[in-house]
Amino acid sequence: xIQRRGWKRWLIALAVLHGIVASAGFFTPYDPTEQDRERPxxxxxxxxxxxxxxxxHLRPFFYAEHLRAGSFDQFEESTDQPVPLRFFVSGVRYxxxxxLPSGIHLFGAQASRFYLLGSDAYGRDQFSRILxxxxxSLLAGLFGAGLTxxxxxxxxxxxxxxxxxxxxxxxxxxxxxxxLPWLYLLFALRAFLPLxxxxxxxxxxIISVIGAVGWARPARLVRGVVLSAKERDFVRxxxxxxxxxxYLLRRHILPETSSVVLTQAAIxxxxxxxxxxxxxxxxxxxxxxxxxxxSLLASLQQYSVLVSSWWMYAxxxxxxxxxxxxxxxxxxxQQDTGAGKIVNMTDET
Amino acid sequence: MRYFLRRLLQAAFLLIxxxxxxxxxxxxxxxxxxxxxxxxxxxxxxxxxxxxxQYQLDRPVPVRxxxxxxxxxxxxxxxxxxxxxxxxxxxxxxxxxxxxLALVASLIAWTLALTLGIWSATRLGRLPDRALSGITAAxxxxxxxxxxxxxxxxxxxxxxxxxxxxxxxxxxxxSPLEKLRDLALHMALPVTAxxxxxxxxxVRHVRAAIADAxxxxxxxxxxxxxxxxxxxxxxxxxxxxxxxxxxxxxxSLGALLSGSLVIEVVMSWPGLGPLLLExxxxxxxxxxxxxxxxxxxxxxxxxFLADVLxxxxxxRIRTQVAAx
Amino acid sequence: MALSYENTEPLLIVExxxxxxxxxxxxxxxxxxxxxxxVSFSIRPQSTLAxxxxxxxxxxxxxxCLACMERPTSGRIIFQGDAITLFDEKQQxxxxxxxxxxxxxxxxxxxxRFSALELxxxxxxxxxxxxxxxREDRARALLAQVGLPEEKALRRADxxxxxxxxxxxxxxxxxxxxxxxxxxxALSALDCSVxxxxxxxxxxLQSLLGLTYLFITHDFAMAGHLAxxxxxxxxxxxxxxxxxxxxxxxxxxxxxxxxxxxxxxxxGAAHLPQVV
Numbered sequence: 045x046i047q048r049r050g051w052k053r054w055l056i057a058l059a060v061l062h063g064i065v066a067s068a069g070f071f072t073p074y075d076p077t078e079q080d081r082e083r084p085x086x087x088x089x090x091x092x093x094x095x096x097x098x099x100x101h102l103r104p105f106f107y108a109e110h111l112r113a114g115s116f117d118q119f120e121e122s123t124d125q126p127v128p129l130r131f132f133v134s135g136v137r138y139x140x141x142x143x144l145p146s147g148i149h150l151f152g153a154q155a156s157r158f159y160l161l162g163s164d165a166y167g168r169d170q171f172s173r174i175l176x177x178x179x180x181s182l183l184a185g186l187f188g189a190g191l192t193x194x195x196x197x198x199x200x201x202x203x204x205x206x207x208x209x210x211x212x213x214x215x216x217x218x219x220x221x222x223x224l225p226w227l228y229l230l231f232a233l234r235a236f237l238p239l240x241x242x243x244x245x246x247x248x249x250i251i252s253v254i255g256a257v258g259w260a261r262p263a264r265l266v267r268g269v270v271l272s273a274k275e276r277d278f279v280r281x282x283x284x285x286x287x288x289x290x291y292l293l294r295r296h297i298l299p300e301t302s303s304v305v306l307t308q309a310a311i312x313x314x315x316x317x318x319x320x321x322x323x324x325x326x327x328x329x330x331x332x333x334x335x336x337x338x339s340l341l342a343s344l345q346q347y348s349v350l351v352s353s354w355w356m357y358a359x360x361x362x363x364x365x366x367x368x369x370x371x372x373x374x375x376x377x378q379q380d381t382g383a384g385k386i387v388n389m390t391d392e393t
Numbered sequence: 394m395r396y397f398l399r400r401l402l403q404a405a406f407l408l409i410x411x412x413x414x415x416x417x418x419x420x421x422x423x424x425x426x427x428x429x430x431x432x433x434x435x436x437x438x439x440x441x442x443x444x445x446x447q448y449q450l451d452r453p454v455p456v457r458x459x460x461x462x463x464x465x466x467x468x469x470x471x472x473x474x475x476x477x478x479x480x481x482x483x484x485x486x487x488x489x490x491x492x493x494l495a496l497v498a499s500l501i502a503w504t505l506a507l508t509l510g511i512w513s514a515t516r517l518g519r520l521p522d523r524a525l526s527g528i529t530a531a532x533x534x535x536x537x538x539x540x541x542x543x544x545x546x547x548x549x550x551x552x553x554x555x556x557x558x559x560x561x562x563x564x565x566x567x568s569p570l571e572k573l574r575d576l577a578l579h580m581a582l583p584v585t586a587x588x589x590x591x592x593x594x595x596v597r598h599v600r601a602a603i604a605d606a607x608x609x610x611x612x613x614x615x616x617x618x619x620x621x622x623x624x625x626x627x628x629x630x631x632x633x634x635x636x637x638x639x640x641x642x643x644x645s646l647g648a649l650l651s652g653s654l655v656i657e658v659v660m661s662w663p664g665l666g667p668l669l670l671e672x673x674x675x676x677x678x679x680x681x682x683x684x685x686x687x688x689x690x691x692x693x694x695x696x697f698l699a700d701v702l703x704x705x706x707x708x709r710i711r712t713q714v715a716a717x
Numbered sequence: 718m719a720l721s722y723e724n725t726e727p728l729l730i731v732e733x734x735x736x737x738x739x740x741x742x743x744x745x746x747x748x749x750x751x752x753x754x755x756v757s758f759s760i761r762p763q764s765t766l767a768x769x770x771x772x773x774x775x776x777x778x779x780x781x782c783l784a785c786m787e788r789p790t791s792g793r794i795i796f797q798g799d800a801i802t803l804f805d806e807k808q809q810x811x812x813x814x815x816x817x818x819x820x821x822x823x824x825x826x827x828x829x830r831f832s833a834l835e836l837x838x839x840x841x842x843x844x845x846x847x848x849x850x851x852r853e854d855r856a857r858a859l860l861a862q863v864g865l866p867e868e869k870a871l872r873r874a875d876x877x878x879x880x881x882x883x884x885x886x887x888x889x890x891x892x893x894x895x896x897x898x899x900x901x902x903a904l905s906a907l908d909c910s911v912x913x914x915x916x917x918x919x920x921x922l923q924s925l926l927g928l929t930y931l932f933i934t935h936d937f938a939m940a941g942h943l944a945x946x947x948x949x950x951x952x953x954x955x956x957x958x959x960x961x962x963x964x965x966x967x968x969x970x971x972x973x974x975x976x977x978x979x980x981x982x983x984x985g986a987a988h989l990p991q992v993v
Contacts, residue, residue, distance in 0.1 A: 276825065277820050277822065277825040277826040278825065278826050278827055278828040280786060280820075280826075281818070281820060281826045281827075281886075281889075282839065282843065283786065284784055284785075284786060284813065284817065284818050285813055285814070285817070285839070285840035285843050285844065285892075285893060286809075286810045286813040286814075286840075286843055286844055287843045288843075291843060296828055299830060
């Protein structure tokens with residue numbers, strides 16, 4: 045039984061983080077695919093309160109950038125053109141949560157583009173791309189985990205409830221999958237599927253592949269719970285008034301697995317987000333123009349970018365608070381429910 | 394002895410299963426290495442067809458599988474289309490590099506983990522222990538991709554370490570000492586990344602195992618006999634904690650070996666990782682299968698090693714096994 | 718040794734029932750491999766037969782066989798004239814409402830997540846009778862019948878005390894209007910004072926609803942309090958069977974004597990005979 049304690053706090057924190065990413069349209073000033081070829085690899089812009097003449101402005105502002113004289117790629121601030129930062133501005137239209145059309149953005153500017161976290165090779169705003177990229181990466185992780193847990197529960201429950209040859213067979217297969225180096229398998233799987241697909245297809249492909257690889261461990265855990273649950277007195281009592289197998293599973297046995305499943309979810313989601321990031325980073329994941337945290341990092345594979353454009357590392361840091369949240373949630377769930385003998389997050393190799 | 398034979402048999406079945414699985418996936422895959430060639434107008438369709446026959450891609454999958462197994466038994470692992478050479482030598486070189494990396498990282502990680510873990514367990518609950526817990530938690534939260542990239546950026550900005558490859562150009566002309574230094578410099582970053590990614594879990598386990606052992610009744614009795622603290626720690630507690638830690642060692646080695654894929658790619662270390670990636674992108678079938686199999690072997694070997702070590706270290710296991 | 722009265726048709730007749738287990742811990746890990754070695758008895762309608770014996774004597778096995786939760790290896794069970802041992806799956810399902818089982822530990826036999834109302838109406842739901850409203854009404858009526866306060870109807874099972882939980886279990890068992898109620902050590906897990914309350918409730922319900930009880934226990938005092946007839950079991954066999962008073966006053970079998978001598982007195986049951 046889950047005693048409602050510390051895990052709720054983590055859940056709320058995670059909900060807030062996800063909420064921000066989900067409402068990326070509001071929090072970011074620009075469309076993530078909007079290019080500005082004249083401003084590639086711009087470093088993050090500084091926000092000023094005091095201008096070059098020493099005057100204090102109440103409204104924070106920034107300077108537009110121009111090419112430094114005699115350079116092809118070095119930019120400097122045009123200190124004669126302060127551009128005020130506005131809040132709750134109307135800008136490019138988007139759909140909040142994919143449904144509600146809106147044009148309000150948290151911040152923005154009129155005269156010039158404001159790059160909070162710099163720009164990439166095509167002059168696209170990194171900040172916008174990070175938040176939108178989070179949508180893809182997190183969705184992949186969530187869906188992948190959902191798929192894995194669905195299959196894991198199905199298989200584990202079948203094996204545990206019916207026993208016999210089904211149990212034997214399914215658990216042998218599970219042993220096989222658990223022993224596999226799943227990252228390698230993931231790559232191999234991905235590789236053997238068509239490389240050039242549309243972004244949406246690629247997304248679903250990735251999710252399916254990720255989901256198909258990790259079901260074994262949850263299946264074993266669920267099987268354990270089901271095995272012990274089906275011997276409980278209240279299950280027998282229900283059989284005693286003629287309940288069908290399906291009813292027993294649905295109303296009595298599967299609810300017992302909830303704590304194990306939830307803890308597994310908290311552990312799997314960040315792992316799968318990371319898997320998606322890794323795939324995209326290596327070019328096997330979600331392709332352009334859809335941003336994903338992984339593909340945003342791909343530019344770091346070029347030496348020149350590594351040396352001079354350090355802000356391109358920012359997407360890597362974006363996942364850290366999420367990892368922290370999920371790890372905290374998993375820990376708290378394990379403590380509060382004592383569910384499953386899960387040793388650590390890196391148990392999956 | 395029978396116990397080990399059984400484990401070996403299990404491992405063998407596992408490997409067979411993995412190889413079949415990977416082969417199956419390849420069979421389902423649309424497209425192959427020669428699709429690229431087919432698009433090239435300069436190469437005639439006949440040539441492509443001939444090449445296909447040469448590489449036996451026209452045969453049905455089960456046949457190809459059996460031929461591959463057959464060649465495996467002769468010490469070969471198929472042919473690489475991209476490198477135009479047998480797969481086995483390719484794999485061995487890369488596997489050796491990966492092994493080198495993983496072993497060194499393991500050594501460093503375990504040394505640190507033991508030191509920190511013991512140090513922490515003896516000061517349970519006090520400030521140093523909690524500080525360490527905080528740091529390990531922070532490290533756990535940083536995924537290996539992020540860590541590797543971060544280290545890379547630091548390396549590039551400071552210029553202290555080379556940012557890729559295993560050895561410098563002109564390696565052969567260096568003196569042995571210089572060669573070692575060169576290798577070490579190249580290894581520094583990937584080893585650090587690997588070690589750091591494995592460290593937090595190891596530290597936690599060591600700390601838990603030692604803490605458990607230290608609070609065991611038999612230890613308190615020993616303490617009440619006046620046995621000095623240091624002896625208590627090293628001769629008693631460590632022995633008791635050795636059991637779970639030894640299994641962990643074998644497992645962690647295996648995990649490290651297969652988990653180094655990302656780090657190798659990011660740091661351009663010429664191990665199995667980059668090889669596999671290239672092969673995947675080029676659809677170099679036999680290399681992919683060989684690579685996956687190799688890393689599975691590593692994992693399985695790690696587990697097996699854990700079993701062997703445990704058997705040797707713990708007399709209870711020996712009697713259990715003998716009794717069967 | 719079968720005892721039957723010629724003037725009333727027995728509700729339940731058990732003939733030479735045998736049950737052997739293959740070596741699997743099906744019923745629970747602490748039990749040995751129990752066999753029923755040819756058990757025979759019968760129960761008149763609206764009477765109570767107490768089955769007394771120590772742990773491992775086969776009492777629960779017998780209970781489960783009667784409740785159709787286990788298949789006996791051989792022998793016959795005839796309930797209301799039907800040879801239920803020959804029933805198939807479908808017939809068994811139709812039979813279930815007529816024979817119900819109350820388990821020993823209500824903390825385990827009631828799903829703690831369910832509310833009292835859900836628990837008591839579950840049999841009705843499972844059997845597919847009545848619509849939602851009717852089920853709820855019937856459930857509330859049952860709760861009242863066993864003496865549970867109306868306000869607690871929506872509380873979760875784990876919020877009730879031990880005695881209240883057992884009342885819930887009884888209410889649930891009555892939902893399908895059974896003819897035979899098997900009480901498998903139903904009082905053993907309760908505190909002494911609560912035992913008396915529930916025992917009295919059972920007696921009330923019996924006369925109110927015309928129920929027949931098979932009361933399984935290891936407590937002779939309780940058996941004497943509740944039962945019309947007592948059967949003593951040992952190692953899968955019935956070693957003594959007769960009217961309650963008779964068995965208590967003049968136990969024939971050595972096991973019966975041993976068990977009676979070892980039984981602590983039930984408070985307030987002064988009418989029980991003094992046994993040496």
